[in-house]
Amino acid sequence: MEQMIFNAQLLEELFPFFIIIEQDLSITFAGKSLRKIIHEAISFEDTFAFIRPKLGIEYKFDSILKFKDQVFILQIRNLSYPINLKGQFVFDSPNNRLLFCGSPWITSDDDFIKTNLYISDFALHDSVLDLLQVTSSLRMEYDDKVTLNSEIEKQKKFYENLFDNIPVDIGVFDNELRYKFLNKNSVKDEKTRKWLINKTLKDYYEFRNLDLQLADERQALLQKAITEKNTVRYQDVYNEFNDNEKVILRELFPYEDYEGRNYLMAYGVDITELKKGRDELIIKNKELEKLNGELDSLAYSITHDLRSPVLALMGLLDIIYESGEFGSENKEYLTLMRKSILRLDDTIREILNYYRNARTEIDYTEINLLHFVNQSFESVQYYVNYKIKLETSIQADCPFYSDENRIITLINNLIANAVKYSRENDGNAFIKFSAIIDHENCLITIQDNGEGIPYDHQKNVFKIFHRASSTTSGSGLGLFICSEIINKLNGKILLESIPLQGTKFTITIPNGTKTIEIS
Amino acid sequence: MYGIVNQGIQGLIIENYGVAIWEKIKAKAGYGDETFLASQLYDDSVTFSLATTAAEVLDISLEHVLKAFGKYWVLNIGKEKYGTLMKSGGDNIIQFLKNLPNFHSRVMLIYPNAQPPEFKVDVINENTIHLHYYSSRIGLTDFMFGLIDGLSEFFDAPCGVNHLNHSETEITYDLFEIVVH
Numbered sequence: 055m056e057q058m059i060f061n062a063q064l065l066e067e068l069f070p071f072f073i074i075i076e077q078d079l080s081i082t083f084a085g086k087s088l089r090k091i092i093h094e095a096i097s098f099e100d101t102f103a104f105i106r107p108k109l110g111i112e113y114k115f116d117s118i119l120k121f122k123d124q125v126f127i128l129q130i131r132n133l134s135y136p137i138n139l140k141g142q143f144v145f146d147s148p149n150n151r152l153l154f155c156g157s158p159w160i161t162s163d164d165d166f167i168k169t170n171l172y173i174s175d176f177a178l179h180d181s182v183l184d185l186l187q188v189t190s191s192l193r194m195e196y197d198d199k200v201t202l203n204s205e206i207e208k209q210k211k212f213y214e215n216l217f218d219n220i221p222v223d224i225g226v227f228d229n230e231l232r233y234k235f236l237n238k239n240s241v242k243d244e245k246t247r248k249w250l251i252n253k254t255l256k257d258y259y260e261f262r263n264l265d266l267q268l269a270d271e272r273q274a275l276l277q278k279a280i281t282e283k284n285t286v287r288y289q290d291v292y293n294e295f296n297d298n299e300k301v302i303l304r305e306l307f308p309y310e311d312y313e314g315r316n317y318l319m320a321y322g323v324d325i326t327e328l329k330k331g332r333d334e335l336i337i338k339n340k341e342l343e344k345l346n347g348e349l350d351s352l353a354y355s356i357t358h359d360l361r362s363p364v365l366a367l368m369g370l371l372d373i374i375y376e377s378g379e380f381g382s383e384n385k386e387y388l389t390l391m392r393k394s395i396l397r398l399d400d401t402i403r404e405i406l407n408y409y410r411n412a413r414t415e416i417d418y419t420e421i422n423l424l425h426f427v428n429q430s431f432e433s434v435q436y437y438v439n440y441k442i443k444l445e446t447s448i449q450a451d452c453p454f455y456s457d458e459n460r461i462i463t464l465i466n467n468l469i470a471n472a473v474k475y476s477r478e479n480d481g482n483a484f485i486k487f488s489a490i491i492d493h494e495n496c497l498i499t500i501q502d503n504g505e506g507i508p509y510d511h512q513k514n515v516f517k518i519f520h521r522a523s524s525t526t527s528g529s530g531l532g533l534f535i536c537s538e539i540i541n542k543l544n545g546k547i548l549l550e551s552i553p554l555q556g557t558k559f560t561i562t563i564p565n566g567t568k569t570i571e572i573s
Numbered sequence: 574m575y576g577i578v579n580q581g582i583q584g585l586i587i588e589n590y591g592v593a594i595w596e597k598i599k600a601k602a603g604y605g606d607e608t609f610l611a612s613q614l615y616d617d618s619v620t621f622s623l624a625t626t627a628a629e630v631l632d633i634s635l636e637h638v639l640k641a642f643g644k645y646w647v648l649n650i651g652k653e654k655y656g657t658l659m660k661s662g663g664d665n666i667i668q669f670l671k672n673l674p675n676f677h678s679r680v681m682l683i684y685p686n687a688q689p690p691e692f693k694v695d696v697i698n699e700n701t702i703h704l705h706y707y708s709s710r711i712g713l714t715d716f717m718f719g720l721i722d723g724l725s726e727f728f729d730a731p732c733g734v735n736h737l738n739h740s741e742t743e744i745t746y747d748l749f750e751i752v753v754h
């Protein structure tokens with residue numbers, strides 16, 4: 055090996071900045087790229103300065119030899135722009151000289167330009183060039199980061215702006231119940247808002263001199279929401295009992311972000327006005343209810359009390375009638391009086407029925423429809439002096455449960471109407487009553503071939519004080535009460551009528567069986 | 574290809590036609606919400622659809638777009654982002670081109686997922702070189718013409734370019750003869 059003489063030209067191909075130094079530190083060879091920078095390289099000390107190592111080393115051959123297992127940084131002296139060479143010394147023992155193999159250490163594009171070197175001055179393997187390209191890439195990546203940051207900033211601004219302009223308090227707590235975000239509406243002052251980040255609700259209460267016991271209570275609510283993962287709602291009242299009273303409805307929503315961290319989103323809406331309005335409404339409503347109740351009972355008792363004198367009047371009239379002590383012309387008056395009193399009594403009874411329907415709870419019992427229909431028909435058929443045929447059909451899968459009193463009133467009214475507004479029809483007048491009962495409903499139809507209802511009246515017949523025909527007697531309350539009763543029973547009533555042919559009511563009433571079975 | 578390429582197209586369009594047209598092209602190509610990052614790898618199809626959509630919207634040929642892009646690449650992106658390469662590659666176009674293969678190899682060293690093209694430079698005489706271009710992609714020959722045009726301008730070296738060979742198999746191969754006047 056030793057006899058192998060190395061070829062300096064080959065070496066400078068690999069290390070274009072290399073030098074050979076003799077014992078007296080004279081430079082006997084410099085690589086081709088180095089020669090471009092230093093034209094006269096005679097003495098090492100005049101050409102190079104130690105940068106590293108520097109303090110312990112001397113410009114002596116032996117001294118350099120002692121440091122030869124270290125990386126050296128040498129600065130080329132007397133250049134308009136200093137160039138540092140990074141490299142190592144190797145000892146060429148057969149020739150008793152030192153070789154320095156290194157190349158310019160450059161870390162930025164700008165430095166490179168200043169050296170006046172070209173890429174072709176470097177060996178292909180030299181990693182300084184790679185380093186330079188890495189630096190460029192890092193700068194590019196840094197630019198990317200700047201772009202991304204400004205993009206993120208833009209988005210953040212957008213959402214913050216959004217949150218700040220919602221007229222709702224928004225706050226976000228982390229799972230340790232420290233503020234992570236507050237919008238402008240929740241805390242107007244920016245400094246306080248910034249200060250509050252990472253502080254707790256209690257810190258805020260302290261800061262604002264608010265009731266600390268209340269702070270503890272609120273804190274407990276926050277804790278509850280986040281541990282139980284449940285929405286919690288409460289009201290905060292500020293300046294209670296004075297003109298500036300403010301009521302905030304707060305809602306706490308626990309949520310987990312995409313990385314599994316738990317947060318609590320709190321929002322508060324100012325409901326002061328709403329609440330004021332609602333409170334006033336509640337008070338007014340109560341007053342109204344009371345008033346209504348009073349009126350109802352007044353009306354009820356008046357009507358109720360009216361019946362006795364009317365019945366007494368009727369009785370007295372009957373006594374006169376039976377005594378026969380009146381002139382023939384008075385007889386007619388008496389008959390008219392009797393009719394009037396009957397009508398008055400009818401009206402009073404209907405009004406009482408109305409109030410009864412409005413005031414009493416539904417009382418479910420088994421209903422014997424047929425019985426009530428017959429009873430009702432019997433009591434009213436004498437209204438006319440011709441024969442009306444009552445046909446009934448009941449088809450029942452099960453018993454029908456409903457409110458007896460209401461059903462009686464309903465049937466009475468409808469049958470009475472059918473009779474009142476019947477036509478003789480050459481002795482063929484009829485009323486057909488049918489009922490189909492199943493577990494769900496009772497479907498009733500009542501059909502007659504009477505006068506029928508004029509078309510333009512049909513849509514009004516269920517309204518209060520509306521009379522189907524102006525010629526006949528009646529209070530005008532009958533059908534109104536029917537529809538009130540059916541409403542109360544959650545049913546439906548349908549009217550079909552053709553003038554001078556007849557009328558048909560179709561009624562559906564839910565069968566109360568179910569209610570009974572359940573209760 | 575790395576996003577720096579898409580940024581190049583973006584720069585070219587914005588500089589010549591304005592931001593609104595660029596936004597329109599980007600949206601039409603299907604990347605309306607995308608912010609291109611230089612050091613992020615994008616599918617080649619992104620670059621190709623940006624180029625073809627630009628041609629469509631601007632009503633010019635794809636050839637024209639690629640050539641303009643090549644020129645812009647050298648004179649703007651190269652100059653801005655890789656100043657060292659442009660200035661230290663050599664003080665003439667031939668010196669510079671000799672560095673091109675190494676430069677693109679280093680691109681791959683730093684970004685192992687890049688597939689930069691390969692080059693070989695044969696010096697025929699002091700004014701003439703043969704530039705061999707090998708690429709795993711097809712359709713970028715016009716881009717090469719634009720790049721060479723840009724270099725000629727950058728080094729203030731008017732040159733003639735002869736397209737001596739072109740083949741598209743699994744790879745694209747082109748041979749350019751560049752004669753510096």
Ligand code: HEM
Binds near residue numbers: 578651677687688708
């Ligand atoms: C001066 C700055 C230059 C830079 C920073 C640069 C960098 C790049 C980069 C990053 C790519 C994308 C590779 C990938 O993502 O797969 C690329 C592609 C390419 N470069 Fe360069 N380059 C430069 C100059 C040149 C020049 C002067 C030429 C030709 C004369 C050239 C020819 C090409 C071509 C043709 C492609 C397209 C990809 C392909 O053909 O497969 N580049 N370059």
